[in-house]
Amino acid sequence: MQSELINTHVDLALISLYVFWVAFAALIYYLVRESRREGFPLLNEVRGELVVRNPMTPPPPKSFLTLHHGRIVPETPERDLTGLLSPLGLLPGAPLQPLGNPMADGVGPASYALRADVSDMTFDDNTPKIVPLRTAPAYSIAAEDPNPVGFAVITADGRVAGTVVDAWVDRSDMLIRYLEADAEGTTGQRRIVFPMFLATIDRNRREVNVVSVMSHQFLEAPGLQNPDTITLREEDRISGYFAGGHMYATPSRFGPVV
Incomplete structure (x- = not known):
């Protein structure tokens, strides 16, 4: 004998749809937060000012188990290129001109990462x-x-x-x-x-x-x-x-x- 409560008072298809909407919204929220791990906070290339595109809180730090350093919270070291490159214009994304010996300085096509x-x-x-x-x-x-x-x-x-x-x-x-x-x-x-x-x-x-x-x-x-x-x-x-x-x-x- 089937339950009248489920058949007449609960719409399982509609509930499934609502659950899908909630899960999909949570997935979008998670992916947007994760995408803010690299390249944030945004800075204006010309003035160096903070550019706020979205007040969404960045995700908490994530730890990784590495071969050479054990478990770490990644803080990717960046090379200090101060005095090595100069933009050719005052527009965001302008090409950077080497100021010295680009091969010795390791910039442009000669660049390298701090592995x-x-x-x-x-x-x-x-x-x-x-x-x-x-x-x-x-x-x-x-x-x-x-x-x-x-x-x-x-x-x-x-x-x-x-x-x-x-x-x-x-x-x-x-x-x-x-x-x-x-x-x-x-x-x-x-x-x-x-x-x-x-x-x-x-x-x-x-x-x-x-x-x-x-x-x-x-x-x-x-x-x-x-x-x-x-x-x-x-x-x-x-x-x-x-x-x-x-x-x-x-x-x-x-x-x-x-």
Whole structure:
């Protein structure tokens, strides 16, 4: 026997609709609050004044369990770019003009993030993932591939900037990530690590071409704290430096094409 209370006095379909509306409104409220975690409070780019778009309260801090620092409340460190960039106009979103050496300052295409200043680790045995072959005897370059060790490093100005002395292997992905060169004229006192994917190997001429930088810029590239390991922050900075040279290495590369 069916209950007359449910059938005649309660409209389950209407109640379900009301529940859906309430849940959907709560979801929108939650997503809008979560979207205010990054980029708030809003500041006027020109005057630096606080711009209030919505008085909605920001969400409470959220903690994350990280590999290198344990459980933390993220406060993303920002690089201090004071005195390194200047806007070309007084309009919000105006392009920023480098004031000094953009490659050394790490701005624009040469910019880098303040990642953890520790080495990336392998998943299995928690050891540094990217290391030079001299410290990883279990790895070697395949016989059918050119071994760049001993090849001259030729930069965009056609000069010899160094000699390759080692290759850095990614033990997780099984590929060469970086090459290491003895800078020209330093006889081992200055070693340069540069991205493999920004270099072209010429087996016949025994050359490694790095066309993103000039010879003097190659010698001034960022170095490593430890000669046998590379940290996440160093990876970003080195990659940004050499990649940024495609735009900043010479005056002819800088600025708009047309």
